[in-house]
Amino acid sequence: MNTCQACHEREAVVRLTEVVGEDVVTVHLCGKCAAERGVESDAEVVQTPLGAFLAAMGKGGAPMAAAAASGAVCESCGATLQDFRASGRVGCARCWTTFERPLKDLLRRLHGATRHTGEGYTDASARPLTENEARDRKRDALREDLRLAVEAEQFERAAELRDQLRVLDTQ
Amino acid sequence: MTDLALIPDGGMPWLDASGPQAHLVLSTRIRLARNLAAFPFWGRNSPEEREQVVSTIVEAARQMPGLADAAVYRLDSVSVATRQWLSERQLVSRDLAAVARTSRVRTGAALLLGRSASAMINEEDHLRLQGLRSGFALDAAYTVTDRVDGELGVRLSFAFHPEFGYLTACPTNVGTGLRASVLIHLPALVLTREITKVLQGLAQVGLTYRGLFGEGSEVLGDLFQLSNQTTLGKTEAELLDHLSRMVRQVMEYEERARSVLRRDAPAALEDRVWRASAVLRHARTLSFEETVDLLSAVRLGVGTQILPDVPLYMLNRILVLAQTAHVAQSAGVNLEDEAMPEHRAAIVRRMFEEVGRK
Numbered sequence: 142m143n144t145c146q147a148c149h150e151r152e153a154v155v156r157l158t159e160v161v162g163e164d165v166v167t168v169h170l171c172g173k174c175a176a177e178r179g180v181e182s183d184a185e186v187v188q189t190p191l192g193a194f195l196a197a198m199g200k201g202g203a204p205m206a207a208a209a210a211s212g213a214v215c216e217s218c219g220a221t222l223q224d225f226r227a228s229g230r231v232g233c234a235r236c237w238t239t240f241e242r243p244l245k246d247l248l249r250r251l252h253g254a255t256r257h258t259g260e261g262y263t264d265a266s267a268r269p270l271t272e273n274e275a276r277d278r279k280r281d282a283l284r285e286d287l288r289l290a291v292e293a294e295q296f297e298r299a300a301e302l303r304d305q306l307r308v309l310d311t312q
Numbered sequence: 313m314t315d316l317a318l319i320p321d322g323g324m325p326w327l328d329a330s331g332p333q334a335h336l337v338l339s340t341r342i343r344l345a346r347n348l349a350a351f352p353f354w355g356r357n358s359p360e361e362r363e364q365v366v367s368t369i370v371e372a373a374r375q376m377p378g379l380a381d382a383a384v385y386r387l388d389s390v391s392v393a394t395r396q397w398l399s400e401r402q403l404v405s406r407d408l409a410a411v412a413r414t415s416r417v418r419t420g421a422a423l424l425l426g427r428s429a430s431a432m433i434n435e436e437d438h439l440r441l442q443g444l445r446s447g448f449a450l451d452a453a454y455t456v457t458d459r460v461d462g463e464l465g466v467r468l469s470f471a472f473h474p475e476f477g478y479l480t481a482c483p484t485n486v487g488t489g490l491r492a493s494v495l496i497h498l499p500a501l502v503l504t505r506e507i508t509k510v511l512q513g514l515a516q517v518g519l520t521y522r523g524l525f526g527e528g529s530e531v532l533g534d535l536f537q538l539s540n541q542t543t544l545g546k547t548e549a550e551l552l553d554h555l556s557r558m559v560r561q562v563m564e565y566e567e568r569a570r571s572v573l574r575r576d577a578p579a580a581l582e583d584r585v586w587r588a589s590a591v592l593r594h595a596r597t598l599s600f601e602e603t604v605d606l607l608s609a610v611r612l613g614v615g616t617q618i619l620p621d622v623p624l625y626m627l628n629r630i631l632v633l634a635q636t637a638h639v640a641q642s643a644g645v646n647l648e649d650e651a652m653p654e655h656r657a658a659i660v661r662r663m664f665e666e667v668g669r670k
Contacts, residue, residue: 218352230436230481232356234349234471237479237486247483248476254545257477259488264349264469278466281459282377289427 145171215239280309324401324632329624331447335615336563338495338535338628340449341402342457345480345489346439346464349471354436354481362420362434369433372467373424378460382426388417393647396637398423402444408435428456436481437489439464448559450492450552458548477544487544492552494559495524499534499612500569501562510565511536518542519558525604525635533604533631538562570616585613589622593664597653603634603660626667630660 145153151171214221220232222240231237237244248255283306290299326339347353348368351361366386373379387395387409395417399409403423410417422433432440441464443457471479477487485491501507511521520541523531538559540551573581588609592598598606611627613619632638634656640647643655 218356220356224356228355230355231353231479231483233352234347234473234479236353237471237473237476244476244483248486248544251484252487252542252544254487254542256475257473257487257544259477259490259547259551262465262470262472262478264472278463282463285428285459286377292427 145169147171213239276309280306283309324629326402326444326446327625327628327632328446329628331445331449333448333563334446334624335611336497336566337448337559338446338497338631339402340445340447340453341493341495341537342441342443342450342453343491343493344441344457344461345437345478345485345491346441346461347471347479347481348438349469351438353438359419362418365438366420366422366433368468369431369439369464370422370424372464373426373431375467376460376463378428378463379424379426379431382424382430385423385425387421387423388419392417393637393640396647397641400632400635400637402632403430404432405435405440408432426460429460431460437485448494448563450494450556454492454548454552485543488546488548488551490543490548490551491539492555493537493539494555495535495537496559496562496566497533497535497608497611498562498566499608500573501566502534504569504572506565506569510562514538514558514562515541517554517558519555524631525600532601533608535604535608535631570612574616581612581616582618584609585616585618589613589619592660594661595657598634598657598660599653600634600636600656603656604631607631623667626663630663633663634660 153169215236217235218233287302395409396411398404420434424431429443443453445453478489521536524535588606
């Protein structure tokens with residue numbers, strides 16, 4: 142184990158290479174001493190599940206660095222990019238728009254894609270159901286109830302549900 | 313205390329070994345992560361907001377045919393023994409149940425449990441819908457979960473982004489929010505040491521695995537939960553299809569490894585199976601780890617026709633009933649009871665005896 146060359150106590154996790162005059166100097170530091178010198182060690186970031194990715198982004202991710210530097214704050218929940226880096230969790234729905242660029246970069250690394258191609262969704266408050274949709278929903282619900290009633294051997298109820306389904310189907 | 317007797321089917325129909333390929337696949341689980349657009353996510357919401365999340369979701373569920381009579385369990389108002397019990401039944405995550413000694417249960421942690429699907433509330437996402445099925449049944453598990461998702465989505469406003477899809481607290485879940493996992497038993501691949509290669513292969517095609525019990529990827533009893541790693545950029549059907557094809561392949565490898573064991577080391581295989589069976593039937597103390605290990609060998613014995621008369625559903629049930637909170641409940645002791653290994657052995661013995669009498 143390498144011991145930190147600054148505090149001589151903790152394990153060194155960061156190798157800091159600096160150019161001093163014409164010399165190249167390498168020092169081994171622990172996370173705490175490195176942080177005191179303004180160097181973020183991966184060892185601390187890696188504590189969250191996304192840490193490895195975030196750490197990698199910190200090094201190569203220009204957009205992430207730019208957004209962090211600009212000090213963008215989510216209008217809705219008040220989260221910053223630093224908050225996200227610390228917790229690995231996005232603060233709210235709005236954050237996804239506020240930090241869209243850096244998050245997109247991260248998504249590319251995580252999923253190899255940035256665009257959702259699965260099932261769509263329209264907010265309930267955005268539009269009412271059409272008559273057909275409402276009927277389909279009702280039919281699905283009745284079928285599920287029927288299945289459960291049969292499973293529970295409630296045959297009277299099942300017959301009732303079957304009749305309701307028939308009525309619905311003739312509409 | 314929550315009346316656990318009210319849980320439909322004890323929350324364990326997924327363990328009854330009635331599903332397809334039950335000798336290899338114990339269960340299939342679908343999880344859909346959803347958040348309410350109006351509330352901050354995990355880590356940035358207040359206890360009051362989490363309370364509102366619970367009441368908003370429960371109110372919507374009450375209007376749904378599938379969840380109208382679902383039971384609501386407030387994890388933040390029950391003992392650690394009950395929370396651990398629910399987590400051992402795979403009804404809530406260890407995180408939500410806060411079973412680790414160092415963790416505290418969060419305000420608003422709740423479980424909504426219906427007959428066909430359930431939902432964790434205030435886990436890492438506001439809503440984690442879950443459908444569990446016995447055996448290898450991805451489509452069936454997805455259908456029930458998708459139905460509940462559709463019904464809830466009409467009554468609630470989910471956080472959805474036109475480009476990123478369903479928004480989640482963790483970017484690893486965004487898009488479909490779908491995690492499909494298959495709990496599969498691979499003892500022959502472990503015994504023949506082929507498992508590392510198989511797992512590496514799965515990682516290369518975008519699948520991941522973890523153990524059934526405890527933290528992280530530690531695997532006990534040769535039980536692996538295989539699941540999709542990514543959730544964005546593919547449709548739900550594509551994700552399910554990919555996992556399904558890979559699981560079929562893994563099942564083939566496992567069957568092949570079993571044939572090799574039977575052909576090349578029949579005596580060693582039989583000895584292992586019979587010893588495990590004898591210890592489970594007669595031991596006076598059993599740790600959970602040992603129990604799971606022995607169950608794996610007995611289960612392999614069932615699959616290879618060495619022990620054809622041992623019912624798989626019983627082996628599945630022991631996996632749950634031999635866990636600490638279950639043992640504590642049935643023996644009427646607390647979680648730290650020193651005689652836990654004795655109580656556990658007694659329960660396992662009794663279960664084998666009951667089956668033997670039939």
